[in-house]
Amino acid sequence: MSPPPGPELRADLALICEWIAPHSRVLDLGCGDGALLAWLAAHRDVAGYGLEIDPESVAACIARGIDAIQADLDEGLAGFDDDGFETVVMTQALQALARPDAVVAEMLRIGRRAIVTLPNFGHWRARLALARGRMPVTAALPHAWYDTPNVHLCTVADFETLCTTRGWTIRRRALLDRRHRSGPLIRRLGNLLAEIAIYELGRG
Amino acid sequence: MNPAAGTPRTWPADSVGLVTPHRIDIDAPLTLDCGRTLPRHQLMVETYGRLDAAADNAVLVCHALSGDHHAAGYHSPDNRKPGWWEHYIGPGKPIDTHRFFVVCPNNLGGCRGSTGPTSIDPDSGRAWGPDFPLVTVHDWVGSQALLADALGIDRWAAVVGGSLGGMQALQWAIQHPQRLRHAVVIAAAPRLSAQNIAFNEIARQAILSDPEFHAGRYAEYGTRPERGLKLARMLGHITYLSDTAMREKFGRLRRDSGQAYGFNYDVEFEVESYLRHQGASFVERFDANTYLLMTKALDYFDPAREAGGDLATALHPATARFLVIAFAGDWRFAPERSREIVQALVRVGKRVSYAEIGSRFGHDDFLMPNAEYRRVLGAYLARVAEEAGT
Numbered sequence: 001m002s003p004p005p006g007p008e009l010r011a012d013l014a015l016i017c018e019w020i021a022p023h024s025r026v027l028d029l030g031c032g033d034g035a036l037l038a039w040l041a042a043h044r045d046v047a048g049y050g051l052e053i054d055p056e057s058v059a060a061c062i063a064r065g066i067d068a069i070q071a072d073l074d075e076g077l078a079g080f081d082d083d084g085f086e087t088v089v090m091t092q093a094l095q096a097l098a099r100p101d102a103v104v105a106e107m108l109r110i111g112r113r114a115i116v117t118l119p120n121f122g123h124w125r126a127r128l129a130l131a132r133g134r135m136p137v138t139a140a141l142p143h144a145w146y147d148t149p150n151v152h153l154c155t156v157a158d159f160e161t162l163c164t165t166r167g168w169t170i171r172r173r174a175l176l177d178r179r180h181r182s183g184p185l186i187r188r189l190g191n192l193l194a195e196i197a198i199y200e201l202g203r204g
Numbered sequence: 205m206n207p208a209a210g211t212p213r214t215w216p217a218d219s220v221g222l223v224t225p226h227r228i229d230i231d232a233p234l235t236l237d238c239g240r241t242l243p244r245h246q247l248m249v250e251t252y253g254r255l256d257a258a259a260d261n262a263v264l265v266c267h268a269l270s271g272d273h274h275a276a277g278y279h280s281p282d283n284r285k286p287g288w289w290e291h292y293i294g295p296g297k298p299i300d301t302h303r304f305f306v307v308c309p310n311n312l313g314g315c316r317g318s319t320g321p322t323s324i325d326p327d328s329g330r331a332w333g334p335d336f337p338l339v340t341v342h343d344w345v346g347s348q349a350l351l352a353d354a355l356g357i358d359r360w361a362a363v364v365g366g367s368l369g370g371m372q373a374l375q376w377a378i379q380h381p382q383r384l385r386h387a388v389v390i391a392a393a394p395r396l397s398a399q400n401i402a403f404n405e406i407a408r409q410a411i412l413s414d415p416e417f418h419a420g421r422y423a424e425y426g427t428r429p430e431r432g433l434k435l436a437r438m439l440g441h442i443t444y445l446s447d448t449a450m451r452e453k454f455g456r457l458r459r460d461s462g463q464a465y466g467f468n469y470d471v472e473f474e475v476e477s478y479l480r481h482q483g484a485s486f487v488e489r490f491d492a493n494t495y496l497l498m499t500k501a502l503d504y505f506d507p508a509r510e511a512g513g514d515l516a517t518a519l520h521p522a523t524a525r526f527l528v529i530a531f532a533g534d535w536r537f538a539p540e541r542s543r544e545i546v547q548a549l550v551r552v553g554k555r556v557s558y559a560e561i562g563s564r565f566g567h568d569d570f571l572m573p574n575a576e577y578r579r580v581l582g583a584y585l586a587r588v589a590e591e592a593g594t
Contacts, residue, residue: 049556055562055580056579059559059576062559070558071558079547079550080547
């Protein structure tokens with residue numbers, strides 16, 4: 001196997017790369033400029049498509065040879081077959097969806113596994129801001145309340161409760177601080193200390 | 205490709221400039237879907253750019269319903285109107301003639317110099333007229349493959365087209381999978397809807413019911429079904445623009461703005477004037493029998509039909525990579541229709557990118573300047589050119 005992702009890839013994406021099997025088929029929801037898929041194609045022989053709503057990002061993917069499909073995730077993924085992909089990935093888009101629960105359910109229909117990242121609204125900075133009576137503005141959540149695309153924020157505990165309720169298995173998780181590092185303390189007090197959470201889910 | 209010395213006119217630097225069409229003899233027989241065989245035929249063709257030594261930088265441009273071989277450049281120094289895809293073909297443009305050898309034929313059955321209803325049937329010595337066989341998209345691809353043979357092109361770097369041209373690109377990928385590396389399918393659909401066919405049928409009835417049609421033998425009577433063809437074209441133009449675009453372009457503007465209503469049936473609203481102008485200019489350059497035949501080729505196009513109705517199965521043999529482009533305001537072949545193509549391709553694991561371009565006009569957007577469209581098409585074809593080593 002080729003070496004792990006280097007600094008050319010954002011830290012959370014580098015971690016996700018390690019969770020994706022070589023030679024597999026991946027669907028990346030909200031793929032941005034295609035950095036994850038480009039790395040996986042070049043180093044892991046992974047084939048797949050990126051779904052992206054922003055036309056400039058679609059053009060950026062096409063320019064680097066990544067197969068990008070312009071799509072609005074909130075309009076559903078009905079056009080994709082059951083079990084069409086080994087892994088369906090969604091990084092930092094969950095909280096911006098109209099129905100995040102419906103999209104995760106779709107991810108687990110289309111793919112055998114789903115990898116989801118989310119900003120943790122239970123992080124102590126967010127709690128502190130709320131304790132002071134203000135909406136949190138942090139590195140992971142940089143927008144003001146009136147212009148944020150994030151309409152469905154949740155905490156690590158909330159998300160894990162949703163998984164339990166729906167019968168989704170949490171096969172792996174990574175709880176990271178703002179520098180995308182983990183540690184024993186974060187792992188123990190994830191709902192308070194993690195700024196970003198990454199989950200690998202299965203169907204149960 | 206360059207303006208002749210002494211011409212008073214200079215061309216824009218990003219235009220292919222003065223171009224000359226060539227009539228190419230296809231001497232191989234072509235058996236058509238209708239069962240008839242053409243022992244030989246001719247295609248009127250324009251080419252731009254240079255074919256490289258390995259012959260792997262050739263791009264086939266397929267035209268739509270009323271298009272022809274004149275896709276780019278100018279036919280004479282005093283000609284003000286360039287080819288129909290001038291915005292996208294030329295030096296430095298998305299279909300870059302510095303890098304690609306671009307081939308654009310007038311399709312079989314056309315009326316701009318290729319074998320068709322207006323050309324002479326060698327058996328009878330008269331113009332084919334209505335006796336010219338109905339051709340299909342499948343037949344066009346067969347004819348274009350013979351053209352590729354004649355030009356020494358084994359494999360196209362890309363086959364590109366909009367609307368009915370996009371359908372040809374799709375058909376190419378199915379029919380001759382080994383003979384193209386990329387298919388670019390723009391503002392197309394995998395088959396016509398009942399509404400699409402209904403519009404075509406009204407267009408045909410307009411022509412067929414014109415008293416000057418004479419069962420298609422109007423040339424022998426020294427006349428043309430101008431009223432019918434004009435109506436057909438006017439109807440077509442309604443489907444080429446979105447409601448929003450028509451509203452912005454014409455609204456309820458009247459030619460004598462501010463005046464009282466005329467209380468008669470003369471041209472009054474600007475949109476009437478536009479449609480009449482489009483109709484009138486079309487009959488000057490187009491043949492009614494060809495128009496009938498082209499609409500029927502559209503209606504018959506349905507590659508899924510031979511695969512038990514499943515488009516994904518039909519696309520299974522394809523080896524090309526695909527770029528599919530749709531325009532948000534296109535209601536003739538709406539983005540949902542392009543998404544059907546994309547979904548079928550994903551289902552069988554084919555490589556495909558899809559862009560939905562913010563719309564200004566509607567179906568006509570595929571011909572119009574648009575920065576977003578240009579960026580996507582340019583980015584994709586730049587990769588195609590890199591692959592071809594040009």
